[in-house]
Amino acid sequence: xxxVGRHPNIELLAYTEVEKVEGEAENxxxxxxxxxxxxxxxxxxxxxxxxxxxPTAVPDAxxxxxxxxxxxxxxxxxxxxxxxxxxxxxxxxLNGKKCGICAKTCQAExxxxxxxxxxxxxxxxxxxxxxxxxxxxxxxxPEYRYREIANVVTAIEFERLLSASGxxxxxxxxxxxxxxxxxxxxxxxxxKKSQKALDKLEKKFDEPSAAFYRKYQAGEYKDDEDRKKWxxxxxxxxxxxxxxxxxxxxxEAFTVAKRLAFIQCVGSRDFRFYPFCSGxxxxxxxxxxxxxxxxxxxxxxxxxxMDIRAVGKGFEEYKIRGGNNSNITYVRGRVAEITExxxxxxxxxxxxxxxxxxxxxxxxMVVLATACxxxxxxxxxxxxxxxELDNYNFIKTSPLSPVDTTTPGIFVCGCAESPMDVPESVxxxxxxxxRAAEIAxxxxxxxxxxxx
Amino acid sequence: xxxxxLVIGGGIAGMQSSLDLADMGIKVHLIEKLPSIxxxxxxLDKTFPTNDCAI
Ligand SMILES: Cc1cc2nc3c(=O)[nH]c(=O)nc-3n(C[C@H](O)[C@H](O)[C@H](O)COP(=O)(O)OP(=O)(O)OC[C@H]3O[C@@H](n4cnc5c(N)ncnc54)[C@H](O)[C@@H]3O)c2cc1C
Ligand code: SF4
Numbered sequence: 390x391x392x393v394g395r396h397p398n399i400e401l402l403a404y405t406e407v408e409k410v411e412g413e414a415e416n417x418x419x420x421x422x423x424x425x426x427x428x429x430x431x432x433x434x435x436x437x438x439x440x441x442x443x444p445t446a447v448p449d450a451x452x453x454x455x456x457x458x459x460x461x462x463x464x465x466x467x468x469x470x471x472x473x474x475x476x477x478x479x480x481x482x483l484n485g486k487k488c489g490i491c492a493k494t495c496q497a498e499x500x501x502x503x504x505x506x507x508x509x510x511x512x513x514x515x516x517x518x519x520x521x522x523x524x525x526x527x528x529x530x531p532e533y534r535y536r537e538i539a540n541v542v543t544a545i546e547f548e549r550l551l552s553a554s555g556x557x558x559x560x561x562x563x564x565x566x567x568x569x570x571x572x573x574x575x576x577x578x579x580x581k582k583s584q585k586a587l588d589k590l591e592k593k594f595d596e597p598s599a600a601f602y603r604k605y606q607a608g609e610y611k612d613d614e615d616r617k618k619w620x621x622x623x624x625x626x627x628x629x630x631x632x633x634x635x636x637x638x639x640x641e642a643f644t645v646a647k648r649l650a651f652i653q654c655v656g657s658r659d660f661r662f663y664p665f666c667s668g669x670x671x672x673x674x675x676x677x678x679x680x681x682x683x684x685x686x687x688x689x690x691x692x693x694x695m696d697i698r699a700v701g702k703g704f705e706e707y708k709i710r711g712g713n714n715s716n717i718t719y720v721r722g723r724v725a726e727i728t729e730x731x732x733x734x735x736x737x738x739x740x741x742x743x744x745x746x747x748x749x750x751x752x753x754m755v756v757l758a759t760a761c762x763x764x765x766x767x768x769x770x771x772x773x774x775x776x777e778l779d780n781y782n783f784i785k786t787s788p789l790s791p792v793d794t795t796t797p798g799i800f801v802c803g804c805a806e807s808p809m810d811v812p813e814s815v816x817x818x819x820x821x822x823x824r825a826a827e828i829a830x831x832x833x834x835x836x837x838x839x840x841x
Numbered sequence: 842x843x844x845x846x847l848v849i850g851g852g853i854a855g856m857q858s859s860l861d862l863a864d865m866g867i868k869v870h871l872i873e874k875l876p877s878i879x880x881x882x883x884x885l886d887k888t889f890p891t892n893d894c895a896i
Contacts, residue, residue, distance in 0.1 A: 390878060393856045396859075396863045400871070404873070404875070451883075462876075463877065515844070802857075814854040817854065822862045
């Protein structure tokens, strides 16, 4: 990433999209829209002081909504460029409220609430599409109850939980437990506030609220208006502290998730959605199970799949290593349903096809290996570029020219073309670069021919 | 003079194409929809089959 940001031959335009493409191979006229960040790129040093002071919390997309960021943010800590961006949907100032705290904080005077989108025009010889993929939305399979059962998560969410820089600092904290902890935090804040008001009254009447309240309930201080207010305040305080204590007691029993289930082919090899294999998900489930076990050695994982597709250099060995060293059990069977048992534990109901038996097993957390889906904006992008898509909305190519789209001079690589892992994406990327370079060098090649 | 190339998307595929072209001496314009490049790979903790850190 750093190399891309620093290379003198690369002009990096982040927060930018294609608006229009005209012309043909060797001579495309491209119109780009560089979206307003409301931060001057040449001034922002990426120090992050603004984000610390910003009072608005927004679910963090980079962490798959498992944490929060400010309305002014860098997409992730090591992001290139590190230029911060104001989220126009959530920023208070941009939504007509009084704020501007970031602008007051910024030493570089980089904040510019008046910044507008900029239109950029370019002439290019060729175009490479590397727009990637989206995560299949597992709520389309209602029997897996994603979003209904808190501890059923997607594999990409699990990656963020595993990451030391993620929302849990790499601890396998269960979403249901994190929700309780967030509730405790909110109630504690509330309790602190109401306690402050009670403190004043306790001082005034020189008595603890609890002792006073007992007497008040027994019928003392009948016509004392001031004490009635105190009693009301204390009763309101109890409606916060009582559930708070209960939740705290519950939270004492929380531990990290140690019994993991991985469910393969969620949306792939499924005729309701994508009939083909996404190729990389068997491998990333094994990887995630291995890493979880490295974090907490007693972790056990069960991977439920029709079969494990470990097709690649060193992949089969990796799968076996997982089974031997990382407490992974591979179960051949398709999961029919996930329900919720006690303690927010997901229960997996499946057919063990080796034993031909329907079974159920309880876990701490279930991870869904979601299919590789085409990106949401792909139809619009294809129309702008004048290229065709295949039946599943990946970019159309042919087997003998796997990086050529249906329009000469426009190439494709990575998961925009079809599901593939990182090594394959890199190989295709180099092929696409090579095909584009043929066009880039065309004038020089022709000149050479003329001289010869 | 060679012609410029436009690369759409700054995930691992777009970054690799851009670097290859740039190393050949070709001017690349790399555009990314999100505020930073990196794509999905930047979200991964580690990558198979080596379990190296993704970024
Ligand atoms: C949970 C999980 C774990 C994985 N683990 C591994 C692993 O360990 N090893 C491995 O080899 N593979 C792994 N993979 C697969 C890996 O994520 C992909 O192979 C790889 O990220 C594909 O890269 P890409 O550049 O094609 O796409 P992406 O990473 O999706 O990048 C595409 C980029 O293009 C941008 N973009 C999209 N539309 C536009 C537009 N219109 N204009 C401008 N920019 C746009 C996007 O914002 C994004 O930055 C995993 C996948 C998942 C889901
Ligand atoms: S890689 Fe594994 S989980 Fe993914 S679609 Fe293929 S078989 Fe299913």
